[in-house]
Amino acid sequence: MSEELNIEYLEKDKHRVFNEEFMPYIDAMYNFAFRLTTDEDDAKDLVQDTYMKAFRFINSFQKGTNGKAWLFRILKNSFINDFRKKSKEPNKVDYQEIEGFYNSEDADVDVVATHDLRTESVRDLIGDEVANALNALAVDFRIVIILCDIEGFTYEEMAKILDIPIGTVRSRLHRARILLKDTLKVYAKTMGYTQK
Amino acid sequence: MKTSDKSKNIENIVETIENSASNPSKDKDYCLATLYLILDGEATDEQTMQFKLHLCECFPNFNNYCLETAVKEVLQKRIEKKCVPNDLVANIKAKIALEI
Numbered sequence: 001m002s003e004e005l006n007i008e009y010l011e012k013d014k015h016r017v018f019n020e021e022f023m024p025y026i027d028a029m030y031n032f033a034f035r036l037t038t039d040e041d042d043a044k045d046l047v048q049d050t051y052m053k054a055f056r057f058i059n060s061f062q063k064g065t066n067g068k069a070w071l072f073r074i075l076k077n078s079f080i081n082d083f084r085k086k087s088k089e090p091n092k093v094d095y096q097e098i099e100g101f102y103n104s105e106d107a108d109v110d111v112v113a114t115h116d117l118r119t120e121s122v123r124d125l126i127g128d129e130v131a132n133a134l135n136a137l138a139v140d141f142r143i144v145i146i147l148c149d150i151e152g153f154t155y156e157e158m159a160k161i162l163d164i165p166i167g168t169v170r171s172r173l174h175r176a177r178i179l180l181k182d183t184l185k186v187y188a189k190t191m192g193y194t195q196k
Numbered sequence: 197m198k199t200s201d202k203s204k205n206i207e208n209i210v211e212t213i214e215n216s217a218s219n220p221s222k223d224k225d226y227c228l229a230t231l232y233l234i235l236d237g238e239a240t241d242e243q244t245m246q247f248k249l250h251l252c253e254c255f256p257n258f259n260n261y262c263l264e265t266a267v268k269e270v271l272q273k274r275i276e277k278k279c280v281p282n283d284l285v286a287n288i289k290a291k292i293a294l295e296i
Binding site: 181 | 232237267272288
């Protein structure tokens, strides 16, 4: 990745690069942090911590490369390694089960399980219900949905942010979407949006 | 995508279509995987064309396509975008100034 190259910026250039390449993403960073922590104060701390790290390690960022992906990677790592440890034990996800998903019989079962979620029911859901369904996912699944569906990162960018192969990005995303649909189905049913 | 990757993709599509005739379950998995590639803007032109041809003939996959598109849309449009707190940018800049 480009951040492995070390560039010695002058002090004035550090500030210029920081303001031009990183600050434009403050909205996206704050919203990403909020969706991970689900708390406004924690989100502020996490974003501040991320920007401080970005400034300290700015020499490993190559100007003109993907600053947004670079920041997202720092924030995700800060959340997983530092921040979440302070608040609670990380949610464990069994990746061995997920990685072979495309070849497993379970894939077919999952498709059937979400079959009765109707498109009209999804369109009737309000923002809070969608946000709650997203927050109900284990954090590793929540992250791939946020990166792909909300932030619009490519699989390649996600692979770099998460430090996993593209095949793993796809299988994790596949599993996350099935779990999200299951949760949305419960909301739709509770709110009377479905016939079942 | 590189030309060699595209050729491999075409070979994979042909192979999968041939296999799916005798294995409907594999066909369903392949369709869902391809649907996600299209939805995420990651499919090749060939994959998109093949999938759209298949959609015309397959009602369950058409339904699934509509559902997945709706889920992606509500994620993009319905979830509230939070405004950055006023003091956050100022705090970051003040801390950066102290780093020098």
